[in-house]
Amino acid sequence: MTADMAANMRKINASQAVAESLFQEMECDERVVILGEDVGRCGGVFGSSRNLLDRFGPMRVRDTPISEMSFTGMGVGMAMAGLRPVVEIMFVDFIGVCLEQVYNAMAKIPYMSGGRVKMPMVIKTAGGNIGSAAQHSQCLWATFAHLPGMQVVAPSSARDHKGLMAAAIRSDNPVIFIEHKGLLLKQAKEFLNAGDVPAEPFVTPIGKADIVRKGGDITLVTLSASVEYAMEAAAQVAGEGIDVELIDLRSIVPLDVETVAQSAAKTGRLLVVDEDYLSFGLSAEIIVRVLERLGPSSLRQLRRHAVPDVPIPAALSLEEVLVPGPASIARVLREMAAAS
């Protein structure tokens, strides 16, 4: 970031940051097109495509019918034809309707073509828990990461929402860009981490984790809204003498194992917090990759704190015991500190 940029910092929220990034990228590259349900006239149900229709018109900001399979495939064809489509799937839970075009076409065509076809396409979608129950609360980033051929990005700070969206649009690879609904709805002044966003266009490189908080006792790895929860938890336990090093992954494909492993080698304790499901997921993947790198007995403690394998319930009293939050993360941190 340049000095000029630092001078033009504003407090804006994640939704504004995404919309601003889309606006600026569409300004400087006429190949960029956005399509999906309610992206135009409504500006996105979370406001993250606001102000685009008026500026760029309906051919570049396309409100679609509720035809996810076909408009996702249309994005694939647009990318193959030389455009740079951003396809919005309103809630990531809807991906089941169009997964065929996502994992058989978008993700595989570059490989199946022997590298002859590029797929500069972004799927922008909202995930995460805000009390919307089983069909509107999932994260599913590990599902995309399991299927080869897609970069999977889930930003936390408002600044990263802008910089990573720009990177996703400029990438020649397909990118799944998962916005957390809780972050999209969060007010700018409430962000604990990097709430200042430069007014100018900028790119945050995909694939580099961010050490949000330096510490020497426990390495805590997470992403998306859980970074904010983990910051709260780390602040809580700091007064008790537990010094947490907090890493925001930013993306899980590519996965910055190097940064995580370096931190874990230093602290000897690794906790992965994941708002996605527990089994066959991100938490196990990170732990295994760190152990592969450092050796099977390199760490003193390993913990996973993720959504157990159950659909998300509607009732708050049930949701709270299943989804990681500041209090549950602090509890796990205290348990780890006490055990050593």
Added chain:
Amino acid sequence: MKLNEINLFRTMVRLRAFDEACIEGVPTFEIHGELHTSIGQEAIGAAMAQSLTPHDAVVSTHRNHYHALAKGVPPRALMAEIFEKETGLCRGRGGHMHPFDPERNFSATGIVGASLPVALGYAYNFKLKGLPYVAVGICGDGATNHGTFHECLNMAAAWGLPLVCLVENNQYAISVRFSDVTATPGIAERAAAYGALGRRVDGTDVEEVVKAFAEVAKHTRKGGGPSLLEATCYRHRGHYEGDHDNYRERAEKQRMRAEMDPIARYRRMLVERGAAEGELDQIVAAAKGEMSAMLADIRKDAMPDPAGAMDHVFAEVV
């Protein structure tokens, strides 16, 4: 004979000879997956080739060799891909169901119903840029009962996109008869529901298909919105090479192969118009010779290097 008639005949004969050469690779396991041939459906590819420009886009299906050749994909690169060679169109990563030729705006998919959305994307791009090109999305009768068929025709019509939906109705979705799962006699009549131009044609009468395809492509190219062309035909072989094909009566197959062979039909027509049998025989022999020689040459090509198995997942190193 008029040059165009002989050319049409030659085009169909070459398409068939190409697939017959590919069939040779199945029992030898040179092609180690399934193989879908177009034998009996060549008139549709030959007709399409007459109307398309190099800039038009074609998105085909699991049964795609003749569409690729009609779009100008180099036969050698295509056959080498089908034979899984490093010299293939996609360096042996795609195989016979997944040929991609971005220079010629040709692609295919192995998933039934998945071709039309991708074609819609090409059509959208042409409309966005104001280009006078069409995108042809090809599907079979089976895919017309997939949700994408409705979704794509609806969007193409609503936005006036230059999409030609070419339906090859060969009457069977593997074993499921079209009439067992569809109430209407055909598919073309659905066009009215979308405000699209709809036409049905006998897909084994090559000159009729040429006319019908030209009509719908012209309509769509001139900004008339999407069109739907249903070409009726019959798959002479199994769904794939090795298919037991016990779902179609032997008598039906014999009768339909005789009645609905576009090459035999056209040959009779040309002979009636005065074509010399010997000239037609020469065309057939030349096509077989060309494809045999091509196959023999491709057989000498290298298989992909195992060291490159992880290459091309991403465009940039990540």
